[in-house]
Amino acid sequence: GESVGLHLPTLSVQEGDNSIINCAYSNSASDYFIWYKQESGKGPQFIIDIRSNMDKRQGQRVTVLLNKTVKHLSLQIAATQPGDSAVYFCAENTGAGNMLTFGGGTRLMVKP
Amino acid sequence: NAGVMQNPRHLVRRRGQEARLRCSPMKGHSHVYWYRQLPEEGLKFMVYLQKENIIDESGMPKERFSAEFPKEGPSILRIQQVVRGDSAAYFCASSPPNGRGYTFGSGTRLTVV
Numbered sequence: 001g002e003s004v005g006l007h008l009p010t011l012s013v014q015e016g017d018n019s020i021i022n023c024a025y026s027n028s029a030s031d032y033f034i035w036y037k038q039e040s041g042k043g044p045q046f047i048i049d050i051r052s053n054m055d056k057r058q059g060q061r062v063t064v065l066l067n068k069t070v071k072h073l074s075l076q077i078a079a080t081q082p083g084d085s086a087v088y089f090c091a092e093n094t095g096a097g098n099m100l101t102f103g104g105g106t107r108l109m110v111k112p
Numbered sequence: 113n114a115g116v117m118q119n120p121r122h123l124v125r126r127r128g129q130e131a132r133l134r135c136s137p138m139k140g141h142s143h144v145y146w147y148r149q150l151p152e153e154g155l156k157f158m159v160y161l162q163k164e165n166i167i168d169e170s171g172m173p174k175e176r177f178s179a180e181f182p183k184e185g186p187s188i189l190r191i192q193q194v195v196r197g198d199s200a201a202y203f204c205a206s207s208p209p210n211g212r213g214y215t216f217g218s219g220t221r222l223t224v225v
Contacts, residue, residue, distance in 0.1 A: 034214070043116075043203050043216035044155065089154055097168055098143060098211030102154035 012109045019080045021106045023073040023090035030092040035064060035075045039086045085110045114139065116206050116217035124223045131191040133220045137206030144187040146179055149201045161187060194224045
């Protein structure tokens with residue numbers, strides 16, 4: 001079936017560097033995408049979202065890019081900090097209901 | 113403004129017992145969703161509810177699992193006759209009707225021994 005997937009299970013970066021976390025989706029009907037951050041023992045925390053009529057959206061230190069041609073989503077974190085260490089999930093919504101389909105997650109490790 | 117409240121945070125049950133997980137949505141949110149997460153995996157959708165109404169339960173196992181969201185009180189996810197494979201983190205989320213502004217609770221970690 002169609003699903004959301006991620007390229008890299010673990011990403012290790014130096015503090016202060018930029019991080020890029022990637023996500024591939026296969027459901028062309030998806031019209032809404034969200035990135036979540038999940039720290040150990042906690043629930044997913046909303047980071048940023050983007051609708052399919054956009055290709056880029058920026059927040060504070062984070063940018064989400066959407067490439068509908070290749071069905072690719074990425075999260076860029078500028079000046080990565082130790083507090084950014086967590087597992088990051090992308091999720092998609094097809095618009096047929098409010099349910100989200102999650103990817104498998106990427107663990108971001110920030111080295112001081 | 114309190115977020116999504118789940119309780120208990122941790123729940124231990126012996127095989128064959130019942131587990132009841134509670135979720136109170138954010139103020140102003142009328143829709144509740146339950147997801148299950150196994151270690152090192154993403155969240156998997158289980159069920160989507162409005163007050164007194166199940167909208168979509170396509171992710172719920174056919175047996176032993178049920179969910180409700182009564183007119184008064186929290187949403188309840190009920191697992192009867194638990195087995196070790198039910199051990200997981202169960203997350204509740206809530207949203208307004210348009211599904212935007214999804215907010216998750218801190219989860220209930222169920223351990224079946």
